[in-house]
Amino acid sequence: MIDKKMWTVADLVGYIKKELSNDYLLSDVTVCGEIGNFTNHYSGHWYFSIKDNNAFINCAMFKSANSKINFIPKVSQQVIIRGSINVFEKSGQLQLIAYDMQPLGIGKFYLQFEQTKNKLEPLGYFSFEHKKSIPAYPLNIAVVTGANTAALQDIRITINKRWPIAHLNEFYALVQGDEAVNDIINALKKADESNSDVIILARGGGSVDDLWCFNDEKLAMTIYNLKTPLVTGIGHEIDTTIADLVADLRCATPTAAASAVTPLSTEVQAALNNYKLLLRKSIISKIQYQQQTLDYYVNSLNSFCFKIEKILLMLKNIKNIMKQNVDNFINKYYLIFRQQEQLLNRNLLQQKQKVILYIKDNKQYKIELYNKLKEKFNYEENRLQKQLILLETTNPLNIMRKGFSLTYNSQDKLIKSINEIKTQEKIKIKYYDGSLTAQVLERNNDER
Numbered sequence: 001m002i003d004k005k006m007w008t009v010a011d012l013v014g015y016i017k018k019e020l021s022n023d024y025l026l027s028d029v030t031v032c033g034e035i036g037n038f039t040n041h042y043s044g045h046w047y048f049s050i051k052d053n054n055a056f057i058n059c060a061m062f063k064s065a066n067s068k069i070n071f072i073p074k075v076s077q078q079v080i081i082r083g084s085i086n087v088f089e090k091s092g093q094l095q096l097i098a099y100d101m102q103p104l105g106i107g108k109f110y111l112q113f114e115q116t117k118n119k120l121e122p123l124g125y126f127s128f129e130h131k132k133s134i135p136a137y138p139l140n141i142a143v144v145t146g147a148n149t150a151a152l153q154d155i156r157i158t159i160n161k162r163w164p165i166a167h168l169n170e171f172y173a174l175v176q177g178d179e180a181v182n183d184i185i186n187a188l189k190k191a192d193e194s195n196s197d198v199i200i201l202a203r204g205g206g207s208v209d210d211l212w213c214f215n216d217e218k219l220a221m222t223i224y225n226l227k228t229p230l231v232t233g234i235g236h237e238i239d240t241t242i243a244d245l246v247a248d249l250r251c252a253t254p255t256a257a258a259s260a261v262t263p264l265s266t267e268v269q270a271a272l273n274n275y276k277l278l279l280r281k282s283i284i285s286k287i288q289y290q291q292q293t294l295d296y297y298v299n300s301l302n303s304f305c306f307k308i309e310k311i312l313l314m315l316k317n318i319k320n321i322m323k324q325n326v327d328n329f330i331n332k333y334y335l336i337f338r339q340q341e342q343l344l345n346r347n348l349l350q351q352k353q354k355v356i357l358y359i360k361d362n363k364q365y366k367i368e369l370y371n372k373l374k375e376k377f378n379y380e381e382n383r384l385q386k387q388l389i390l391l392e393t394t395n396p397l398n399i400m401r402k403g404f405s406l407t408y409n410s411q412d413k414l415i416k417s418i419n420e421i422k423t424q425e426k427i428k429i430k431y432y433d434g435s436l437t438a439q440v441l442e443r444n445n446d447e448r
Contacts, residue, residue: 010089017087026085031057031096032104035077048073050081050096059083061098069101070239078104116217116242125224131248132229137268138197138261140167142228144187145202147172151233151254155202158255163262169194175203180213185222188230198229198261201243202254205236214241223247233257320412406430418445 007015020026033050040046044063049056059081061069073079083098102110124130141159145152152170159166171194173187174180184201191199201223203211213219214234223230223246230247237252244250251257407415408428415421425440 009092013087013089013092017089020085020087023085028082028084029096030080030082032078032080035073035075035079038073038075040072046073046098050079058088058093058095059098060095061101065099066101070236071103073101080104080110113215113242116215116220117245120217120220120242120246125220126245130224134229134231134249134261135197137263138163138166140169140194140196141261142169142171142191142194142196142199143202144171144173144184144191144199145254146175149175149204151202151204154253154255155200155233155258158258159262162259162264164265166262169196176206176210176213181216181219184213185219188222188226192226192228196228198231199226200231200233200254200257200261201247202233202257203235204254205239211235211239211241214243216242219243220246231257231261418443 031050033052033056036049036051036056038046038048044066046061046066047059048061049058051057061083080102081096081098082100083096086095086097087093088095120126143152143155145155156168159168169191171187171191173183175184188199188201203214211234214232220242223243229249231249231251232241232244232247233251233254233256234241234244235253240250249260251260406429408430409415409420410426410428412428413420415427421427421440421443423440423443426437427440428435428437
């Protein structure tokens with residue numbers, strides 16, 4: 001009897017693969033067994049089998065997954081594998097695609113590690129945003145590790161070789177055992193208060209049990225709350241602890257941690273020499289520019305000084321002309337004043353004579369007009385006297401007659417302040433009726 005549906009081999013295997021892939025129970029299984037016929041392929045993938053006394057199943061663990069495993073499995077080793085069931089279509093073989101593997105003896109530790117990790121991760125303990133930057137050129141480096149350990153010696157040698165100017169602040173602590181957690185926490189707190197630029201938390205390699213203290217939740221909280229940046233170098237390259245995940249930077253080994261926090265002094269010196277050369281070129285360029293600017297201003301200043309000298313010479317000529325004009329003005333004013341005085345006197349005399357003649361010729365009006373004319377005459381005479389007094393008062397020569405004089409230096413420059421006169425200097429003093437030449441014997445400033 002022939003089946004209603006005829007399957008091709010590929011269709012049948014494909015259908016089985018699809019059904020297995022859709023099975024929820026088979027998509028995430030954990031299997032305990034013994035490694036058999038292990039192959040580490042040149043592509044980076046692992047091919048092996050896992051078995052017990054009654055059965056075995058072929059397994060594959062691709063490079064992307066096994067690169068996260070911190071050990072290389074060996075034949076006959078008992079392991080715990082986590083993965084999904086699949087079918088390799090070309091051979092029709094059932095296989096387990098593994099994405100995690102742990103030695104059977106540390107299954108308890110692995111579960112605890114995952115529980116702590118899953119608890120702290122949502123709280124942001126591992127978030128990139130919380131991580132502090134590592135200083136590029138630290139001068140004070142705190143080291144928290146075991147006393148007299150190989151890890152401490154490796155850190156000392158590395159820092160002294162790479163960055164010998166750094167000062168090490170060493171804080172010793174137990175790094176394994178029941179008392180290690182509290183000891184490390186206390187050492188970290190002291191290091192955080194030591195004004196160091198960065199802290200290295202380090203330990204050499206060891207078993208999972210030896211390194212288990214670095215997975216403690218209280219230690220993770222302490223690291224999270226440190227003010228100082230922290231770099232870890234715990235165990236070997238394949239070891240990863242909770243402390244590594246919380247740290248600001250995780251390094252594979254203590255030596256790698258020491259290298260990560262220190263620059264290479266030879267590279268720094270080369271960079272400084274390069275900066276020195278660039279700075280020297282920049283300074284020379286700026287000096288040349290400033291020299292050009294200075295030359296420009298010096299030339300401008302020389303040109304300005306030449307113009308000032310021309311202006312001063314012109315002012316000197318103007319001053320001489322003004323001096324001559326002042327003398328001419330005084331003489332001319334005095335002459336005009338005398339002419340006006342004579343004219344007023346003549347007019348006054350003429351007016352007096354006219355009034356007398358008029359009165360004599362008109363005796364009949366003498367009595368009526370005498371008082372009015374006398375009053376008018378007195379008024380005009382008073383006004384004339386006031387004008388004469390005003391003219392006399394403003395007469396420059398009269399001012400000089402009162403004792404005032406004009407003083408000139410040896411260059412015929414009018415002296416306006418005692419500060420313009422030097423002792424032993426010859427001066428010329430002009431009075432209203434002449435002048436004299438004198439020599440300054442002493443100069444006294446008027447203190448006000």
